[in-house]
Amino acid sequence: MAQFRLAGCYRNGLGIDPDHTKAIELYRSLAERGMPQAQVSLGQYFENGEGVEQDYNNAIEWYSKAADQGSDDGRLHILWIGMCRFCGEGISEDSNKAFEWFSKSAEEGNSYGQRWVGVCYYWGYGVTQDYTKAAEWYRKSADQDNRYGQLQLGWCFENGRGVGEDVDTAIFWYRKSADQGDEDSIGRLKEIGKWP
Template sequence: MSQFHLTQCYYQGVGVDEDHTKAVDMFRSLAECGMAQAQVALGRCFESGEGVDQDYSTAIEWYSKAADQGSEDGRLHIFWIGMCHRHGGGVSKDYEKAFEWFGKSANQHNSYGEWIVGFCCYHGYGVIKDHTKAVEWYRKSAEQGNRYAQDWLGHCYHGGRGVPQDIDTAIFWYRKSADHGWPYAINSLKELGKWP
């Protein structure tokens, strides 16, 4: 762990001259030994092109290794791997592959993964459209405090999509999201005459 912190010093220029190339070499050494934090850090270097040529495929490989170890940071990066596939960031755009990665993130109880799986189910991105399933995933994420899922869950109750229409429950979830400052939820509350 002390080697990892020393490497961070080189990466950030704390107490030593900033040297991304040296940091990459040090991260790689630790990553190859199986340290999940170093695998994530090395993935970030490849993603951003700091100390190495930018290479999304290699970034994804390192993120995947960390995620396979159950690393919390790796779990978040599983979500981002899905986003790369969804938007074509460094890899070919592929909604089905994106949904597969989002599912891995959601199954590890990442609230963003749960929210985006719900979003994909709602719209039919990479999976058959299913509003009922979308509500299930939105609820899991919303109960963890994810403002996007809270807003979408409110949207489902507001329009009766995947659940019976229930304006009071819609307002409840919109308010939870609005309390986190999410402007779309605030706008929905304004439309219903419930803001502030």
């Protein structure tokens, strides 16, 4: 742990001059020996291109190793990996791989991952289009007070996609999302005539 703290001192210039090369060297040594915190830190260096050439594939590799060991920080980065795959940010766009990463995040209980699994099912990105499964995943996200999951679940109810058409239930979900400031939900409520 002392080596990890020393790497942090080099990274942040605490008590010594910042030296990303030394920090990376220390983090890499610890990461290769299986320390999840060092794996996440090394992944961040590659993600940001700080002290090394920006390389999303290396970032993904290190975040994945941390996540595979149960690291909460590594798990949080799983959603980021899915977004990179979905958008082709720094790596090749691959909706099948994006769906896999969103699913990993969703299975960990991440409400944003759950929402993105719903998006994939709704539009058929990386998986066969299935409105019922989309609505199920949106509900999991919405039940955790994720305003985007609430918005999209409201849309499903308003349009009878994967659930029975039910405008009152749609309004309920739109209102929960709007209460968190979601402009799209406010727009839907205005269009339905239920705002404010």
